[in-house]
Amino acid sequence: MQETAKEFFESKLFVPDEFAKKGGIWPLRLGRNIAKPSYHSGLMILEYYNMHFVMEGKVEFTFDKEQIILSKGDVFAMAPGSTFRYRLAPSDTTLQMIWISMDGSQAPELFAAAGFSKQAPYLLGVMSKELESTLRQLFLPLNYDMKRHNELCSILYRIFGLMIASDPSETSQTGKENWIPKSVAFMDTYYMEKITVSDVADYVALHRTYFSKMFSEEMGISPVHYLQRLRMEKAAELLSSHFMISEVSLMLGYSDSYAFTHAFSKYYGSPPGSWRATKRGSGIERTQQP
Template identity: 40%
Template sequence: MKEYGHEFAEYLYHTPSEYEKNGGLWVIRTGKNKAKPNYQVGPKVIECYSVHAVIKGCVAFTHGDETVYLRKGALFCLYPGLRYSYRLGEDEENLRMYWLAFQGNQAEPLLERIGFSREKPYVTERWMPEHEQAMTHIQDLVRDHAGYDEILLQSKLYQLFESLSRKAGERVFHHGTTDWLEKCIQYMDTHYMEGVTVTDVVEVAGVHRSHVYQECSNVLGLSPMQYLIRLRMKKSAELLKDRGLNITDIALSVGYPDLYSFSRAFSKYYGMSPTQYQKRSTN
């Protein structure tokens, strides 16, 4: 690490390739530091997202009107355009941190899975030795400007986010639900066009059918069947705008066994037949 006015640090900067930018997440910069007694950063704003992990000591992190004292194992996140500052906390032990700055349209959803939000951009008791290994690997790849592997860097980046979204063996999901319900929602989102049924969803859940119904209703405001219908109806409405597809093609594409059952479901949902909807949307 190099000595600076208020810290010893290593700053690693990365210029993402077009391949990386075509993905949902890419590294901008990363690094590590050991704070001096006069350590302070900000107040300022940054242009990207940046997660900082407290490895040792204590940091006083200020966001908005709140200042929190974060110790070993805690993480805090800087959001683009939001004013922040942080400094050495009330601790005689030297502050040490890792950080990772990144961009991409998946950044904020992935941060939510860890437990961050713009209103509460920190979590405690999260950083583990496995995360340090993943971070070190990312930094090694970024350090090797000429020979780094784009796919491996992307893989390690997602691996780090996946492992940070676990706490005490339990996943943290943006729906705020248990593991089985998240799997159900992802299953329906992925396979609704393949004619999956509520029975299939219950099998994925591995819990009683009535429990699936209750939890889906609490989280989504819809039963599993209603959620599947909504997914199919939205997709069918989108496909009806394509004059190259006939209505039977669309019915079979969104998981219905025949034109009749599709037309009945569509008319009930939208209050008009698929033919009427298609004429209206293409006029």
């Protein structure tokens, strides 16, 4: 660590390249310190986002003319354009902090999701053993290259994942307005894999029969037929290109070509080979069935 009149500190600076800037969040500066009795910051205004984790001791954090004493396990944040200052607060233990500066299009949402706000840019008691261990990983002695950049970004997301509390309203809501969009998103994402209606019902934590009944009433189509429609529309798209029928069957998660051919024939009224030949012969685009 380096030594100044105010502290012992270690700091690492990163200059994002074009690859980094394509991500949702990227590191700019990492640091940690051990404060001396005269420790304080001047008035600060940043052009990026920052978090200071209190690892030991206490710090007095001033923001928008408000003051708060933060202790071990707390964290305070600084957002672009706001003014802050902080200094050592009386404590039986020496102040030690870890700080992270970052930027990126997802930074505002991540800070908000963690619970930081303009009125209260701090969180109390967020530190856990897992979070502390994750913070320590920021300081592994490795060169900064693309591999390390990806590792650091992963660690940043992990830090926010550990700080963001589960939303009790989301886990307790059983209304259709909550779980139907989630079930649709799940099916839209994984329909090419071997998911079943039971898998979807498990994802939204509902009994399969109840889920199917309520989904059908709300969407006007059963979840079985919704999955079937997704797969068959994708099958028609793939058959319109160069893929073999056996390849399409595998890509859509069918156990064999026979099962795929049976499902396709039932949906479109003709087997996939005949359907493709007719389409290519007529040059007419297919009409999707509801």
